[in-house]
Amino acid sequence: MDQAMIEFQSVTKQYQGGNPAVDQLTMSIDKGSITVFVGPSGCGKTTSLRMINRMVEPTSGVITVDGRDVTSVPAAELRRSMGYVMQSSGLMPHRSVLDNIATVPRLNGVSKTEARKRAEELLDVVGLASALGKRYPSQLSGGQQQRVGVARALAADPPVLLMDEPFSAVDPVVRDELQQELLRLQKDLAKTIVFVTHDIDEATVLGDKVAVFAVGGKLAQYATPEEILRAPANDFVASFVGRDRGFRHLGFTASDGVAIHPVPTLVLDG
Ligand SMILES: Nc1ncnc2c1ncn2[C@@H]1O[C@H](COP(=O)(O)OP(=O)(O)OP(=O)(O)O)[C@@H](O)[C@H]1O
Ligand SMILES: [Mg+2]
Structure with a gap:
């Protein structure tokens, strides 16, 4: 039996005055697996993802990570304990690639030298030449920026990685490459990855399990x-x-x- 890492128990999110964005979500996410949330626009994928690290607070219900109710952990601490990769790489434009990758370790109190050393290693892990470390994000291709985004999310070596449409801004060929890279990385890292996409092909390529959401934030199938x-x-x-x-x-x-x-x-x- 696989061990649960993240559990949603009757989780509902209703933004002010609206219909539920996520409606009574109950699901269990296996440790060390890739779980993909897929569904049409507005079906509550991002909302569900962001409730895991408390970027969004549920209206009702409970979410646990590794057995702990997430509301028992200060939100800022929780966010730093999980890697987060967004659609637009979300890199800080005025900081070099290495400094971007080193951000979270620095916030966690790792020395500048150590954090940079780790950032350099991570460039290699995600398949980028070390010379790119000195560049600014705007001097990279879209695919390279996404790789930096993944490196940044991995920098603090978090057990959980949340990825919100991380590859949707790149062309299909690069996207294919990034998907294969992620699968290769995951073989070594065995993180618990929650990956959001609206593309069923991407979902079936990457997911150990796939959660299909329907509009209204209802889980239609999880398998x-x-x-x-x-x-x-x-x-x-x-x-x-x-x-x-x-x-x-x-x-x-x-x-x-x-x-x-x-x-x-x-x-x-x-
Ligand atoms: N901050 C917010 N305030 C009010 N409503 C919101 C907010 N964020 C999202 N919503 C609404 O909640 C619903 C779910 O949004 P969410 O962003 O989770 O969907 P999604 O599945 O990620 O969609 P997409 O594929 O377009 O990214 C939508 O109806 C959206 O308009
Ligand atoms: Mg979204």
């Missing part, structure tokens, strides 16, 4: 990618996965070595 493609839980998931994608991915072999046979998915709008 392995194979399961979601083979047996969508309802019409919404089936149409979100899409007929083409469903068939394309059905070359998959289940983990027990049994080939999965194509099952037509229901297409609502032709």
Whole structure:
């Protein structure tokens, strides 16, 4: 049985005056795995992610990380204890790449020399030449900036990594590379990664498990990618996965070595 690292227990978030952005979310995220939140725009993916490190506070319900209720940890401390990568790399434009990567370790009291040394190592880990460390973010390509964002999130060696559409701003080829890099990194690091995307292909490539959200912040299905493609839980998931994608991915072999046979998915709008 996999061990839970992050648990949502009946978590609801209602922003002022609105409908619930996240509605009664209950789910358990395995330690050392990649869990992908996927769904259409506005379905509460970012809100759910940000409640894990208290960038957003739930209206009701409980979230635990490693068995501890997150509200028992001061928000600033909690944020520094988890890596966070956002869509636009979120790098500080007036600081060099190395200084950007060293930010959180410095906040945690690591000496400047140590933090820089670690930042240099991380450049290599994410596949960037050390010469890039002296540049400013604007002097990097989009893909390079995203790699720096990942390096920065890894700098304090946090057990949990939260990634909100980190690869959506780059072209498909670079995106593919970054996905493969992340999978390669994860083999060594075995972090608990929560990854948000609106792209079902990205979700099935990266996720050990995939959580499909429907508008209104409802969890529509939470299962392995194979399961979601083979047996969508309802019409919404089936149409979100899409007929083409469903068939394309059905070359998959289940983990027990049994080939999965194509099952037509229901297409609502032709
Ligand atoms: N600060 C806020 N104040 C009020 N409403 C908000 C706020 N942030 C998000 N919302 C609303 O909550 C809902 C969920 O938003 P959220 O950003 O979590 O969606 P998302 O799934 O990440 O969407 P996207 O794919 O577009 O990033 C949306 O209806 C959004 O308008
Ligand atoms: Mg979002």
